Amino acid sequence: MNPTELARAIPKAELHIHIEGSLEPELIFALAQRNGVALAYSSVEALRAAYAFTDLQSFLDIYYAGASVLLTAQDFHDMAWAYFLRAQADHVVHAELFFDPQTHTARGVPMAAVIEGLAGACRRAEQELGISAALILCFLRHLSEADAFATLEAALPYRQHFIGVGLDSSEVGHPPEKFQRVFARCRDLGLRVVAHAGEEGPPEYMWQAIDLLKVDRIDHGVAAMQDPLLMAELAHTRLPLTVCPLSNLKLCVVDDLRDHPLKRMLDAGLCVTVNSDDPAYFGGYLNANYVQTTEALSLSRADVVALAKNSFEASFIDPAQRSAFLAAVDRVAAG
Numbered sequence: 347m348n349p350t351e352l353a354r355a356i357p358k359a360e361l362h363i364h365i366e367g368s369l370e371p372e373l374i375f376a377l378a379q380r381n382g383v384a385l386a387y388s389s390v391e392a393l394r395a396a397y398a399f400t401d402l403q404s405f406l407d408i409y410y411a412g413a414s415v416l417l418t419a420q421d422f423h424d425m426a427w428a429y430f431l432r433a434q435a436d437h438v439v440h441a442e443l444f445f446d447p448q449t450h451t452a453r454g455v456p457m458a459a460v461i462e463g464l465a466g467a468c469r470r471a472e473q474e475l476g477i478s479a480a481l482i483l484c485f486l487r488h489l490s491e492a493d494a495f496a497t498l499e500a501a502l503p504y505r506q507h508f509i510g511v512g513l514d515s516s517e518v519g520h521p522p523e524k525f526q527r528v529f530a531r532c533r534d535l536g537l538r539v540v541a542h543a544g545e546e547g548p549p550e551y552m553w554q555a556i557d558l559l560k561v562d563r564i565d566h567g568v569a570a571m572q573d574p575l576l577m578a579e580l581a582h583t584r585l586p587l588t589v590c591p592l593s594n595l596k597l598c599v600v601d602d603l604r605d606h607p608l609k610r611m612l613d614a615g616l617c618v619t620v621n622s623d624d625p626a627y628f629g630g631y632l633n634a635n636y637v638q639t640t641e642a643l644s645l646s647r648a649d650v651v652a653l654a655k656n657s658f659e660a661s662f663i664d665p666a667q668r669s670a671f672l673a674a675v676d677r678v679a680a681g
């Protein structure tokens with residue numbers, strides 16, 4: 347197998363996927379019709395034509411509008427199930443899904459509908475597809491600390507359904523320090539903690555995520571390239587970064603995939619992983635990210651194996667399951 351074929355076939359974990367970002371235009375229209383929700387776009391084609399983003403905020407405006415069709419537990423289940431079918435085709439064997447409860451509870455959708463719908467799809471993915479799956483609740487950083495605390499309280503009755511918390515939405519102007527106290531509470535509850543940092547924001551936000559939020563992983567983190575001390579720290583600690591190459595391209599974080607820093611980060615010894623972020627909006631699911639990155643950066647077979655192994659190293663699975671997945675990577679790489 348050449349590097350591209352290996353990138354497709356290798357077993358992998360996906361650790362940075364916003365499940366609301368997997369809503370394809372066709373499903374948005376189907377759910378809008380099922381729920382009687384009016385959309386600002388006349389057709390699937392008109393909606394897709396609006397997917398021309400200049401930065402993170404221009405994407406988020408459309409992403410939140412798309413999520414407005416989600417009302418019932420069945421809707422959340424159907425969205426996640428559609429993702430799992432695509433993930434299976436890409437040889438994803440483990441997935442940790444972000445979800446944004448505030449996007450839904452602010453519209454009057456019950457927390458139970460959001461979490462039980464998603465958790466039901468995760469159970470079904472395990473049973474019917476053999477994909478292990480977990481949920482990570484994200485706080486919207488453009489909202490207040492008080493809103494994050496209230497969201498955590500509302501989610502605690504469903505504590506058994508999520509393994510951790512994250513921080514997403516508009517980065518610049520909303521530094522991690524704003525959420526220091528709510529993250530401390532989450533850690534006390536035994537939750538894993540991750541945060542988006544260094545997507546559009548500066549390396550300083552990554553330092554804050556590490557030092558103040560005490561994160562287990564950083565989402566994106568491409569800004570580390572601007573800070574040699576931070577690069578050295580990340581190489582030393584192997585704190586994982588969930589990098590999203592096609593997202594970076596579509597949101598103009600990089601101008602060309604050939605300029606993407608992923609290979610330089612890998613060569614510097616960082617635990618970088620490849621992920622799809624919002625695949626319905628950014629032009630591809632996990633294998634599209636692996637394959638296009640492999641070709642644009644001329645990754646070797648060894649690079650591809652390292653990325654797949656990093657995805658399991660960075661995941662929140664238990665050690666026995668991790669060993670089994672790593673052995674499966676070696677088997678495919680050897681064959």
Ligand code: HPA
Pocket residue numbers: 364367402409514515516517542545593623624
């Ligand atoms: O890439 C992202 N960055 C920040 N917030 C998000 N919410 C969905 N996708 C993203």
Ligand SMILES: [Zn+2]
Pocket residue numbers: 362364514542565623
């Ligand atoms: Zn993201």
